[in-house]
Amino acid sequence: MPTHMxxxxxxxxxxxxxxxxxxxxxPGRAGNDDLLNAVxxxxxxxxxxxxxxxxxxxxxxxxxxxxxxxxxxxxLDGRRQIDAFLLPNDFFxxxxxxxxxSSAEAIMPTTVVxxxxxxxxxxxxxxxxxxxxxxxxTLKQLNAAQDRIxxxxxxTAEEKLATFLLEMLVRSxxxxxxxxxxxxxxxxxxxxxxxxxxSRTLSAFRREGIIRLPTPQTVVVPDRFVLERLxxxx
Amino acid sequence: MPTHMxxxxxxxxxxxxxxxxxxxxxPGRAGNDDLLNAVxxxxxxxxxxxxxxxxxxxxxxxxxxxxxxxxxxxxLDGRRQIDAFLLPNDFFxxxxxxxxxSSAEAIMPTTVVxxxxxxxxxxxxxxxxxxxxxxxxTLKQLNAAQDRIxxxxxxTAEEKLATFLLEMLVRSxxxxxxxxxxxxxxxxxxxxxxxxxxSRTLSAFRREGIIRLPTPQTVVVPDRFVLERLxxxx
DNA sequence: CGTTTAATTGACCAGTATCAACAGGAGTGG
DNA sequence: CCACTCCTGTTGATACTGGTCAATTAAACG
Numbered sequence: 001m002p003t004h005m006x007x008x009x010x011x012x013x014x015x016x017x018x019x020x021x022x023x024x025x026x027p028g029r030a031g032n033d034d035l036l037n038a039v040x041x042x043x044x045x046x047x048x049x050x051x052x053x054x055x056x057x058x059x060x061x062x063x064x065x066x067x068x069x070x071x072x073x074x075x076l077d078g079r080r081q082i083d084a085f086l087l088p089n090d091f092f093x094x095x096x097x098x099x100x101x102s103s104a105e106a107i108m109p110t111t112v113v114x115x116x117x118x119x120x121x122x123x124x125x126x127x128x129x130x131x132x133x134x135x136x137x138t139l140k141q142l143n144a145a146q147d148r149i150x151x152x153x154x155x156t157a158e159e160k161l162a163t164f165l166l167e168m169l170v171r172s173x174x175x176x177x178x179x180x181x182x183x184x185x186x187x188x189x190x191x192x193x194x195x196x197x198x199s200r201t202l203s204a205f206r207r208e209g210i211i212r213l214p215t216p217q218t219v220v221v222p223d224r225f226v227l228e229r230l231x232x233x234x
Numbered sequence: 235m236p237t238h239m240x241x242x243x244x245x246x247x248x249x250x251x252x253x254x255x256x257x258x259x260x261p262g263r264a265g266n267d268d269l270l271n272a273v274x275x276x277x278x279x280x281x282x283x284x285x286x287x288x289x290x291x292x293x294x295x296x297x298x299x300x301x302x303x304x305x306x307x308x309x310l311d312g313r314r315q316i317d318a319f320l321l322p323n324d325f326f327x328x329x330x331x332x333x334x335x336s337s338a339e340a341i342m343p344t345t346v347v348x349x350x351x352x353x354x355x356x357x358x359x360x361x362x363x364x365x366x367x368x369x370x371x372t373l374k375q376l377n378a379a380q381d382r383i384x385x386x387x388x389x390t391a392e393e394k395l396a397t398f399l400l401e402m403l404v405r406s407x408x409x410x411x412x413x414x415x416x417x418x419x420x421x422x423x424x425x426x427x428x429x430x431x432x433s434r435t436l437s438a439f440r441r442e443g444i445i446r447l448p449t450p451q452t453v454v455v456p457d458r459f460v461l462e463r464l465x466x467x468x
Numbered sequence: 469c470g471t472t473t474a475a476t477t478g479a480c481c482a483g484t485a486t487c488a489a490c491a492g493g494a495g496t497g498g
Numbered sequence: 499c500c501a502c503t504c505c506t507g508t509t510g511a512t513a514c515t516g517g518t519c520a521a522t523t524a525a526a527c528g
Contacts, residue, residue: 138369150309152386154426184476192388428485431485450508
């Protein structure tokens with residue numbers, strides 16, 4: 001038993017293996033959830049604890065069950081870039097190389113389901129639907145990464161924050177209010193900005209009535225169309 | 235015959251379906267090249283011609299046979315971000331959604347091999363090795379995208395250019411000289427800079443003896459270790 | 469309460485963008 | 499062969515977005 005947490009007790013079965021708000025075509029995917037879930041193990045990750053670090057052996061991948069994580073890369077002098085925020089049902093840690101390309105840390109008390117890489121690859125060999133699903137997950141992440149490349153390369157601070165708030169609004173899918181689980185520093189390192197610019201830009205949005213900030217972690221968006229115009233979509 | 239160019243004549247068979255400089259483990263991949271090549275069609279793309287545009291139907295994907303292309307996204311006001319430069323043997327255009335997420339344009343006279351998406355997906359269903367290979371290609375692109383996210387979010391202009399030159403050096407794999415097929419504008423839109431900053435930074439490298447520029451398109455790197463230090467790897 | 473940490477705000481600065489001029493080739497036509 | 503134009507790239511002067519440094523406020527926690 002290589003994991004440092006016990007297996008899930010019977011009723012607490014892992015979340016179903018499918019993407020979150022998924023509107024894409026879904027070819028022949030039913031019926032294989034149980035296959036993969038059979039190899040999943042539930043793991044708890046305390047806040048601020050690293051689940052794995054950049055360069056460590058990528059012998060497993062994960063799905064968020066509850067809580068939230070960030071994946072990030074570091075430069076030699078400590079500059080940090082956050083690749084992604086991971087919310088419930090998100091997959092992460094699936095790699096091409098034998099080592100993880102970024103580290104994963106919980107930004108609040110979190111539970112994840114761990115899938116053995118070797119067992120997954122064996123399953124994918126036997127059942128092409130599993131492979132199809134892994135490909136779908138990876139392509140989704142690639143699409144998201146390409147959108148971030150546009151954002152980081154060509155958008156202004158204002159556009160970055162507007163895009164970010166819209167993304168969180170969609171992902172949390174809870175009306176017009178978002179609870180931001182991450183700190184301002186995390187937002188800054190996600191958008192390629194500094195904490196001060198994040199704070200200033202959000203304050204400007206608040207002054208202009210585009211958002212309300214009942215607490216620093218809670219953002220209310222009365223009219224998301226205004227944000228969409230500021231986000232300057234393609 | 236939906237394509238606008240004739241099929242390859244017999245001796246000009248499509249390039250083998252495998253990644254370029256690939257050092258990763260290569261599990262059970264031999265023997266399926268012919269399967270996919272049977273559905274490949276060779277297409278010529280003149281310089282500056284668009285192969286497909288953002289939002290068009292993604293009913294096929296491609297491999298570069300000769301020449302070079304760029305994939306890019308646009309913002310409403312015309313700001314452009316280049317996702318990737320595609321050189322011989324590179325794959326591109328494989329999508330999760332029914333539409334292409336970016337456009338692809340030849341930056342010199344180019345030939346590509348076109349693969350039908352529907353046929354590919356059928357093949358992948360029948361033979362898990364095909365699916366494994368598509369996943370491998372996609373994961374490789376995801377890794378590259380994540381490196382670009384770090385570059386765009388956290389690196390300085392100097393570090394961006396150093397990283398770019400090293401990347402081109404590795405990809406062209408021809409000693410210490412690189413022939414840049416793309417213009418300064420393309421480099422700028424790839425690195426999230428302006429053409430002037432690209433030019434200035436390259437001139438600074440030249441003045442410091444880090445590179446030589448026999449022509450604006452040819453870069454000679456006497457000592458790539460110097461560039462590696464400037465690139466500020468993780 | 470006092471202490472610590474996160475977030476906000478302000479003053480100033482630097483890196484890169486913007487605007488503009490200039491140089492070097494590649495065609496083109498006289 | 500030589501202007502002439504066009505296009506790409508280089509260089510310079512200046513502006514501005516966002517970064518840095520610093521102080522203040524607010525929130526969290528014992």
